[in-house]
Amino acid sequence: MAVKRARLIYNPTSGREEIRRRLPDILQRLERGGIETSCHATTGEGDATIAASEAIERGFDMIIAAGGDGTLYEVINGMARHEKRPPLGILPLGTTNDFARAVGIPKHWEYAVDLIVAQYKRTIDLGQANDRYFINIAGGGSLTELSYEVPSKLKTMIGQLAYYMKGIEKMVNFRPTKVRIEAEGVGEIHEKIMLFLICNSNSVGGFERLAPDASIDDGLFEVIILKKCNLAEFLRVATLALRGEHLNDPLIMHFRSRHIKVTTEDHVQLNLDGEYGGTLPCTFTALKGHLEIFVDEQGIASYRKRLIAGTQL
Numbered sequence: 511m512a513v514k515r516a517r518l519i520y521n522p523t524s525g526r527e528e529i530r531r532r533l534p535d536i537l538q539r540l541e542r543g544g545i546e547t548s549c550h551a552t553t554g555e556g557d558a559t560i561a562a563s564e565a566i567e568r569g570f571d572m573i574i575a576a577g578g579d580g581t582l583y584e585v586i587n588g589m590a591r592h593e594k595r596p597p598l599g600i601l602p603l604g605t606t607n608d609f610a611r612a613v614g615i616p617k618h619w620e621y622a623v624d625l626i627v628a629q630y631k632r633t634i635d636l637g638q639a640n641d642r643y644f645i646n647i648a649g650g651g652s653l654t655e656l657s658y659e660v661p662s663k664l665k666t667m668i669g670q671l672a673y674y675m676k677g678i679e680k681m682v683n684f685r686p687t688k689v690r691i692e693a694e695g696v697g698e699i700h701e702k703i704m705l706f707l708i709c710n711s712n713s714v715g716g717f718e719r720l721a722p723d724a725s726i727d728d729g730l731f732e733v734i735i736l737k738k739c740n741l742a743e744f745l746r747v748a749t750l751a752l753r754g755e756h757l758n759d760p761l762i763m764h765f766r767s768r769h770i771k772v773t774t775e776d777h778v779q780l781n782l783d784g785e786y787g788g789t790l791p792c793t794f795t796a797l798k799g800h801l802e803i804f805v806d807e808q809g810i811a812s813y814r815k816r817l818i819a820g821t822q823l
């Protein structure tokens with residue numbers, strides 16, 4: 511078996527800093543699986559993007575992103591621009607790992623390492639939003655501004671609870687935005703909305719069935735729009751969304767498209783994979799088959815079964 515060279519890019523502050531304790535074991539397990547790994551510990555915002563780009567230039571056979579969704583977002587942003595992109599392994603050691611959950615990568619580090627060692631690859635789409643990229647979801651509107659406003663230290667300390675606290679606080683700023691959405695194959699939409707979501711995968715922020723029709727490899731986004739509503743209506747739709755029953759609600763518009771342009775006269779921030787992603791206007795394009803990731807077919811199959819049964823991973 512030929513030895514492969516991997517570059518592990520990890521965020522030492524992710525999650526409850528589990529990676530600091532696990533690193534020697536992770537490296538040993540990879541080594542036993544025939545993967546010689548060198549490491550880069552990220553130093554702050556944007557560093558994982560530079561590290562991933564450098565890893566490609568240095569010719570590593572694969573890149574492994576260890577941390578939360580923020581680290582994964584930065585790593586794919588360092589990879590997506592390159593013409594030749596090595597496969598990506600994901601070790602979900604962050605507070606939220608929506609993407610890993612969506613594709614069935616287990617949170618337990620040993621199983622996640624074993625998926626990389628098994629070298630079973632799957633080609634997936636990436637999203638492009640102006641000059642940035644996302645792997646899971648892009649969104650805009652006042653309601654999407656909450657996740658990147660939660661400081662990472664706070665997330666490390668109290669985990670998911672931070673989102674809910676911040677979410678409740680944000681309700682006070684609940685306001686609609688007038689947008690124009692041009693979507694390929696769909697047409698033009700002029701609407702006052704609370705938020706729009708452009709989904710590449712089907713799992714977002716604990717909403718397991720938010721975009722049930724989103725497929726990671728069909729070259730299309732699933733777009734979900736929540737029209738102007740009041741707080742009581744929002745809570746009703748959010749409750750339906752938790753059960754995956756929101757799509758037929760009159761306040762929801764949804765469709766699939768490959769290419770979407772969103773413009774507004776308001777100041778609207780974008781959220782890409784939970785991180786700040788600039789402001790509108792923005793053109794979103796689904797890049798079909800842009801990245802290979804290590805997953806396991808069995809894992810995905812069993813994840814889907816549990817999803818249908820309504821239980822968490």
Ligand SMILES: Nc1ncnc2c1ncn2[C@@H]1O[C@H](COP(=O)(O)OP(=O)(O)OP(=O)(O)O)[C@@H](O)[C@H]1O
Pocket residue numbers: 521522523524525526552553554555556557576577578579580581582584603604605606607608662665666784785
């Ligand atoms: N050494 C570092 N110190 C502080 N912040 C860092 C460091 N390295 C990276 N970061 C930043 O930490 C942010 C959050 O990282 P990440 O998403 O991996 O962890 P998390 O917050 O625990 O998980 P999640 O985003 O899934 O909730 C990233 O946006 C990244 O820019």
